[in-house]
Amino acid sequence: MRARVSLSTLSGVVRGVGRTRRLSGVALALVGLPVGTALLLGLRDDLALASILLLYLLAIVVVAAVGGLVPAVLAAVLSFGLAYWFFTPPFHTVEVHGKDALVDLLVFGVVAGIVSAIVEVAARDRAASQRQLAEQAARTRELAAADRVRTALLAAVGHDLRTPLTSITAAVGALRQPGVSWSAEHQDELLLTIQESSDRLRSLVTNLVDMTRLRADAVTVRLGPVGLEEVVARALMRERRQDVDIDVDEALPPVLADAVLLERVVENLVENAVRFTPAGRQVEIRADVTAPGTADGDGRPLARLHVVDHGPGIPQERRTEMFSAFRQLDDRGPGPHVGLGLAIVQGFTEAMGAQVAASTTPGGGLTMTVTLPVAAS
Structure with missing residues (x-):
């Protein structure tokens, strides 16, 4: 996934991480780095400064993944200080012997800051992508539900239209049938069928119009x-x-x-x-x-x-x-x-x-x- 770093993104990074995650990252930096340093002191004579700085860089990445940018910056500062004090000759002084050690420390500081930001931004991009996928899935479900509604509506409207229209057509056809003389009672029954079917059609059309008005928020109320x-x-x-x-x-x-x-x-x-x-x-x-x-x-x-x-x-x-x-x-x-x-x-x-x-x-x-x-x- 491509990480895009900008001022607005980084400001969002600072504000967006939850309080619990941020506190966990700070605790991990304050506790984990000193403990890790104590363990590394036993290997100081066996590992080069560059290897030790890579281990600190790994710790910074972990802190950034847990707590976001602010704890990661804290971890980078602590790591720089611990590496400078305990692992850069001469030990426990502010002096640095050799240009290589100085360059290693400076590059470490810059890389630590960049990695902290990129890890957090990448995590945020991943979270944003997951939210986008969830929104797309929700929209897909809504569209599927709307499609089911349209299908059900067409089936129901088709029935509600077809049934009274069929009754009206049959009754009118019977009344107009040549050579057939209907009694007054039968004529009344056929006319009643036409009337009732027309009422059903009117009710259906009126309801459809009313629902359209409600959906469009076009109902005028006169109390x-x-x-x-x-x-x-x-x-x-x-x-x-x-x-x-x-x-x-x-x-x-x-x-x-x-x-x-x-x-x-x-x-x-x-x-x-x-x-x-x-x-x-x-x-x-x-x-x-x-x-x-x-x-x-x-x-x-x-x-x-x-x-x-x-x-x-x-x-x-x-x-x-x-x-x-x-x-x-x-x-x-x-x-x-x-x-x-x-x-x-x-x-x-x-x-x-x-x-x-x-x-x-x-x-x-x-x-x-x-x-x-x-x-x-």
């Missing part, structure tokens, strides 16, 4: 007093739901919300609940105001809107996942499904400054609760 009973009625009228039991008192105070966004929240919650509610059971919509003394951060009392189903429910540990876009946690619904509804619910709810939470329905199922502040009177 104002909104009656819960009116919002629920409009949402169910658009969905033409007959399988929902509503218990929302008209006397409840209005909430502070965006009427359009709250209506979309209710639509998606009801659609999700109906999807997983078994035949013969109704989805329930309830509303209440929290107990006195319970308020939001601005001191306003809170209202709660509950959408209750009696389906299979969702385990507690997986309830965070259900708000992810394109995510289905249960395959008991009718065929593939885009899985945008609850993600849109959470996005719109948070955009209004409200909250949405899931809990277990007594007897089995899932209860989704939207908590909103009561509008000032």
Whole structure:
């Protein structure tokens, strides 16, 4: 690996090494070098000064690898002093006999400083490369996950588009079939099929548009007093739901919300609940105001809107996942499904400054609760 040394790199070297590593390097220099010197004294008559300086240089490299540049510079200074005092004739004096010994010491000092910096910089380059590889691996995983999402989205959207389009085409073809006279009852059934399939298409397209707005942070919120009973009625009228039991008192105070966004929240919650509610059971919509003394951060009392189903429910540990876009946690619904509804619910709810939470329905199922502040009177 090529080491690139610059002023900015060296300044990063000084700042970047952790405190523990730096202290370990200092301790190694202060303790290891004197101990090593004591051992080398027994070999002083057998080794040339150049060989001893190479051993000190090896110690400096080890200190640099452990503690970084600052301990390595300390080790270089100590090594120079120890080699000068104990191994350069005449010993234990400040004099140096011979030009060779003087050159050896000077070259040792310069090389020790350069090696200290290069070892640390090389270690930092290696760490940076490892971080870069880890980031690339993370990006690869993200791209793979995004590709899986796109594949799942195409499959689900394809199903959600194909099924109602097929129903509409078949019903229109039957009505226009020459030579066939349909009774009023059969005509109503075919028209109902067209209507329901069109509603499914509208819901899918609306959800896709809503998710695009959320992803682009292009949701416009207009807060104002909104009656819960009116919002629920409009949402169910658009969905033409007959399988929902509503218990929302008209006397409840209005909430502070965006009427359009709250209506979309209710639509998606009801659609999700109906999807997983078994035949013969109704989805329930309830509303209440929290107990006195319970308020939001601005001191306003809170209202709660509950959408209750009696389906299979969702385990507690997986309830965070259900708000992810394109995510289905249960395959008991009718065929593939885009899985945008609850993600849109959470996005719109948070955009209004409200909250949405899931809990277990007594007897089995899932209860989704939207908590909103009561509008000032």
